[in-house]
Amino acid sequence: MTLLNVAPLVLRRRGGIAGILPIIGFAASTAILATVLGGLTAFLGRAAVVPEGVDFSDPRANLPFLLTCAAVATALLVPSAMGLGSAAAKLSLSRRERDLASMRLVGGTSAQIGTIAVLDVVLQALIGSLAGIGLHLAVTPALTGLDFGLAPFTIGELMLPVWGYPVLVLAVALLSAFSAALGLLGVVISPLGVARDSRIVRMSVIRLAVWVLLVIGFGAAFQIVPRLAGTADDPLLVTTVVLAVFMAVLVGSVNLVGPFVVWLAARILAAVAPRPALLVGARRLAADPRAGWRSVSGVTFGLVIAGFLTLLTIFGRSTDPAEAALMTALNTGGYLTLGIAAVLAAVSTGVTQTARVLDQAGVYRSQHVSGAPISALQRARMAEIGLPLAIAAIIAGVSAAGLIMPVLGGAAILGPLVQYLLSALVALGLVAVSVLVSAPLVSRVARSEA
Amino acid sequence: MNTTHPSAVPQSAPALPVPPVAGLAPQPQPLPAGPPPVLQARRLRHTYGKSASATPALNGIDLDIQVAESLAVMGPSGCGKTTLLHVLAGIIAPTDGTVHHGGQPLQDLSDAARTRLRRSAFGFVFQDGQLLPELTALENVILPRMLAGSSRRTATADARGWLDRLGLAGLHDRRPGQLSGGQAQRVAIARALAGRPTVVFADEPTGALDQATGHAVLEVLTEASREAGASLVMVTHDPAVAAVCERTIAMRDGRIEQQFRRRSAAEGQVR
Numbered sequence: 001m002t003l004l005n006v007a008p009l010v011l012r013r014r015g016g017i018a019g020i021l022p023i024i025g026f027a028a029s030t031a032i033l034a035t036v037l038g039g040l041t042a043f044l045g046r047a048a049v050v051p052e053g054v055d056f057s058d059p060r061a062n063l064p065f066l067l068t069c070a071a072v073a074t075a076l077l078v079p080s081a082m083g084l085g086s087a088a089a090k091l092s093l094s095r096r097e098r099d100l101a102s103m104r105l106v107g108g109t110s111a112q113i114g115t116i117a118v119l120d121v122v123l124q125a126l127i128g129s130l131a132g133i134g135l136h137l138a139v140t141p142a143l144t145g146l147d148f149g150l151a152p153f154t155i156g157e158l159m160l161p162v163w164g165y166p167v168l169v170l171a172v173a174l175l176s177a178f179s180a181a182l183g184l185l186g187v188v189i190s191p192l193g194v195a196r197d198s199r200i201v202r203m204s205v206i207r208l209a210v211w212v213l214l215v216i217g218f219g220a221a222f223q224i225v226p227r228l229a230g231t232a233d234d235p236l237l238v239t240t241v242v243l244a245v246f247m248a249v250l251v252g253s254v255n256l257v258g259p260f261v262v263w264l265a266a267r268i269l270a271a272v273a274p275r276p277a278l279l280v281g282a283r284r285l286a287a288d289p290r291a292g293w294r295s296v297s298g299v300t301f302g303l304v305i306a307g308f309l310t311l312l313t314i315f316g317r318s319t320d321p322a323e324a325a326l327m328t329a330l331n332t333g334g335y336l337t338l339g340i341a342a343v344l345a346a347v348s349t350g351v352t353q354t355a356r357v358l359d360q361a362g363v364y365r366s367q368h369v370s371g372a373p374i375s376a377l378q379r380a381r382m383a384e385i386g387l388p389l390a391i392a393a394i395i396a397g398v399s400a401a402g403l404i405m406p407v408l409g410g411a412a413i414l415g416p417l418v419q420y421l422l423s424a425l426v427a428l429g430l431v432a433v434s435v436l437v438s439a440p441l442v443s444r445v446a447r448s449e450a
Numbered sequence: 451m452n453t454t455h456p457s458a459v460p461q462s463a464p465a466l467p468v469p470p471v472a473g474l475a476p477q478p479q480p481l482p483a484g485p486p487p488v489l490q491a492r493r494l495r496h497t498y499g500k501s502a503s504a505t506p507a508l509n510g511i512d513l514d515i516q517v518a519e520s521l522a523v524m525g526p527s528g529c530g531k532t533t534l535l536h537v538l539a540g541i542i543a544p545t546d547g548t549v550h551h552g553g554q555p556l557q558d559l560s561d562a563a564r565t566r567l568r569r570s571a572f573g574f575v576f577q578d579g580q581l582l583p584e585l586t587a588l589e590n591v592i593l594p595r596m597l598a599g600s601s602r603r604t605a606t607a608d609a610r611g612w613l614d615r616l617g618l619a620g621l622h623d624r625r626p627g628q629l630s631g632g633q634a635q636r637v638a639i640a641r642a643l644a645g646r647p648t649v650v651f652a653d654e655p656t657g658a659l660d661q662a663t664g665h666a667v668l669e670v671l672t673e674a675s676r677e678a679g680a681s682l683v684m685v686t687h688d689p690a691v692a693a694v695c696e697r698t699i700a701m702r703d704g705r706i707e708q709q710f711r712r713r714s715a716a717e718g719q720v721r
Contacts, residue, residue, distance in 0.1 A: 270589075276596040279589060280582065287584040366580035369541055370641075371569025372597055373562065 021351050021358075022095065022121075025088025026128020027135060028347040030172050032081040032340060034136035034160060035143070036074050037168075042157040043070040046150065059149050059325035066148065066329050071241075073337045076251055076305070080298040080341065083255075084348045085172055087294065088128065089179035091355050092121045118180045125176035129169045146332050149325025203263040203289060211257035218250050251301060258297055262388055263289035269387060277376055281383025284356075295349040295385055296392040298341035299427045303396040309334030310420045335423060342427035349385060350434035357381075357438050361445040368446035377442055385435050389428050396424040486553065487514035488648050488681050489538055494547035496533055496704075507533040508544065509704030515649065520672050520682040522692035525701035531685045532653060534701070538683060539572055539651050540564040552648070569598050573642030573680065575652040575671065579634040581626040587613060587637045588622040591644050598645060605644075612640040616670055632663035639671050643678050650675050652684040656691055668694050 047063040055061065100113050108116070140158050160168065225242045263286055270282035285292045309330045357364065364377060494511035497504045507530040515521055515538075523531040536542045538549055540556045541564075549556040551571065556564060568574075581590045588609055595605035613622055616636045626634050635655065642650050655671060656664030672694050675682040684695060692698045693712070700708040 274602055276593055279593065279596070279602075280585065283582070283584040283589065360583075362578075363580050363582055366574065366576050367582075368565070369539070369568065370574045370594055371565055371567075371572070372594070373565050376597060 019095065021355055022088045022092035022124050023128040023131065024347065025084055025091060025351045026125050026172060026176065027132040028344070029081045029085035029088065030129040030132025030168065031135035031139070032084075032132075032344055033078065033172070034133055034165070034168055035139060035158075036077045036081070036340065037164070038136070038140065038158045038160050039143075040070050040074045041160060041164075042153050043067045045157055046153075059322050061322055062149065062326040062329060065326070066333070069330065069333055073305070073333060075245075076301050076337065077298065077340055077344070079251060079255065080294075080344050080348075082175060083294055084344060084351075085125070085175050086179040087291070087348065087352065089121050089125065089176040090183040091351065092124045092176075093117060093180050093183045094355070094359065096120060114181070114184050117184060118177050121176050121180035122173050125173045126169065129172040132172075133165055133169070146336065147328055148332055149328040203260040205260070207256045207260040211253045214249060214253035218246055221246050254301070255293070255297055258293040258300075259289040261391065262292045265387055265391070266292070277379035277383045280380035281386065284380070284384045285387055291352050292384070292388045295345055295352070295431055296388040296428075297345075299338070299345045299431060300392040300395050302338035302341035302427065303392065303424055306334040306338045306423060307396070307420060310416045338423055338427055342430045345427075346430045346434035349431050350437045353381060353385075353435050354438040354441060357441050357445060361448070364442060364446045365448060374443050374446055377446060378439055381435055381438075381442070382432070385432060389431060393424070393428060396428070485517055488517050488552060489513075489515040489683075490548075490550040491538060492548050494534070494537055494544050494549070496530075496537060496542070496544045496546075506704050508537065508547075511547070511704075511706060513538075513699070513706070515681050515683060517648075518676055518679050518681055519697065520675065520695040521684070522695035522698040523683065523685045523701060524687065524689065524692050524698055525707075526687065529701040530704040531687075531701050533704075535651055535653055535683060535685050539574070539649075540567055569594060570645065571648050573645060573647035573650040575635070575638050575642050575650065575655045577654040577657040579626065579631075579638040579658075581634060581637055581641075583626050586623045586625060587618060587629065587633075587640075590626070590637055591641045594641060594645055609640065609644050612644050613637070616640050616674065630663070631659050632667055635659065635667045636670060639667070639674060643674055643680065646678065647680050649681045649683060652682065654686055655684065656686075656688075664691070 043063065043066055046060075047067045050060050050063050096117060100117055103113055103116065104110075137159075140155055143158055144152050144155060146153070221242070225238075225246075228238075266282045266286035266289060270279060270286055273279040273282055367377060368374065491511055491513040494508045494513075495506070496508040497506050499505055509530075511534060513534075523534060525531045533542070537544045540549070540551075540559070543557060551567065556567070559567065581587075582593070585593065588606065591609035591612060592600075592602065592605035595608065596602060600608075610622065613619065613636075616639060618633060618636055618640070621629065621633060624633075626637070629637065635658075638655075642652075650671075652671060656667055659667060668691060671684075672682060682695065684691070686692050696712050698710045698712075699706045700710070
């Protein structure tokens with residue numbers, strides 16, 4: 001019997017939440033990718049049929065600018081969605097470690113085990129991505145009700161071209177294979193078990209330096225690109241593409257510096273934490289700052305964009321139909337981006353936290369046996385997400401402060417301000433609630449028999 | 451160390467009588483003369499599952515654990531030794547029978563009160579340490595103290611003393627992943643003793659260590675517990691491990707089958 005014959009026996013699905021978590025991650029990642037890319041193609045389709053020389057009072061004249069905004073939102077959300085897919089792959093791999101060790105015991109070589117591990121992750125990615133496309137199809141009709149100041153989008157417009165779906169499934173599968181292969185580099189699977197790379201996470205200050213350089217570069221590009229684009233055949237298209245690319249790079253750079261900030265803040269907090277829950281939460285965050293940042297990065301970007309667009313809609317109030325339509329579109333787009341980012345963050349946080357509880361079930365149990373009340377275990381988990389949420393809230397607060405300035409100047413914008421603050425509260429609250437999803441699991445594993 | 455392996459006790463040596471089982475002693479036995487035991491168990495029965503699938507784990511256990519005494523609980527797999535430890539520590543409530551700690555009946559306490567009792571009066575050492583991987587050695591030791599209400603400053607001062615005493619000076623800021631198995635288990639012992647418990651419960655504390663390291667850890671565990679005035683209840687299947695304790699009970703099918711007292715060179719005989 002070859003190893004491939006044995007593999008299905010050893011890697012049989014056990015069911016339960018541990019097996020479902022990676023699939024949920026892949027499904028959410030795929031659904032968001034399909035929905036965001038579908039939205040971008042909808043704007044592309046509309047922009048392509050805008051007649052030459054359309055009157056500026058016609059709302060369709062806004063489409064090229066809206067297309068730029070959609071590209072920026074896509075550049076913002078796609079890396080986060082891909083990050084969730086990558087995290088799901090690593091999670092899937094970690095769930096299988098004991099089985100893979102068993103396969104080493106029955107004679108598998110490292111190369112064979114590595115191949116089987118990656119194939120197993122890819123299989124879960126395929127199941128998850130198919131479920132994600134189903135989810136995307138289920139959600140799309142509701143999106144036709146969104147008001148972008150244009151004729152409502154149809155379901156057909158908001159869907160990807162038919163060939164796009166298999167390509168997306170393939171892309172998610174490839175991403176999962178790559179992430180799993182990368183994850184395998186950090187573990188040694190031996191017949192006696194799995195040895196994990198236990199190096200302490202250290203964040204280099206180089207991350208900060210790179211971020212500063214990229215911000216300077218972005219500022220320069222913002223000045224230079226429109227001038228250079230003026231000489232191109234299609235200046236708007238060139239500007240759109242270049243700015244979207246720069247936005248993606250800027251988002252990437254913030255994602256580079258974000259974990260560094262979280263890591264530094266967590267270490268400082270851990271060193272002075274007066275309460276046990278804060279100590280544990282800060283240490284866990286310092287041990288995995290990337291996961292902590294991933295929990296709130298999308299929401300933070302979403303909050304900044306929503307704040308900026310809210311400000312724009314306040315100043316841009318107009319009786320001109322085209323301008324009013326543009327403001328409506330920007331408002332809808334901003335909050336839609338924030339909503340998608342919040343869902344993405346909540347799923348990512350929920351999956352990561354649940355996986356951690358399963359991984360550390362023995363530690364949770366021993367802590368409870370030693371006298372730690374369940375409530376203290378829960379507080380430590382909330383403290384872990386609390387710091388990244390605080391960072392996001394500070395950024396949201398700064399955005400809100402920007403909104404308050406016109407109020408002080410006498411402009412009547414209480415409505416948009418309240419709308420923004422409520423949205424921030426809901427988005428951040430959703431992430432916090434996603435931690436509570438695994439609260440019953442904590443209680444169960446802590447009270448379980450050894 | 452003046453220890454004699456239990457198996458080295460001559461066959462003719464009289465073992466202590468097997469304590470009476472439940473049913474034969476319907477009322478709790480009166481306390482023996484002398485200092486009261488720190489833990490007293492009477493007529494303990496515990497069954498997992500219900501009706502047809504019920505599996506008895508404890509089948510009428512009477513046991514007194516004296517102050518600062520070290521007790522090994524031995525027996526084959528499934529004999530009920532870990533269940534006994536869990537019942538004595540108030541982790542699970544027995545199906546029948548009583549456990550008193552310092553005269554206080556555990557069965558009358560709520561789950562929250564038993565959790566508080568474990569935090570304030572008991573210490574635990576597990577087979578594989580079960581340290582929080584993200585915390586440093588020092589933080590692992592101060593955590594239970596902080597949970598019990600101590601300030602970080604006070605808990606840190608005490609914890610440093612314990613870590614130094616257990617041979618871990620200079621390793622306070624290491625994570626469990628950066629420590630050897632023996633060092634990690636010493637941290638777990640420091641964590642168990644830092645709260646000044648009356649009883650330390652250890653479940654196969656050397657099960658994950660090699661023989662030499664295991665022996666060193668055992669010495670540290672027993673001596674540190676004795677010096678701290680804490681009783682030690684240690685579950686093991688290894689006679690060599692049990693040999694370091696003053697008393698050993700051998701369990702089979704949920705009952706105490708035999709009891710041994712360690713014969714020291716000074717005593718020259720089995721007590």
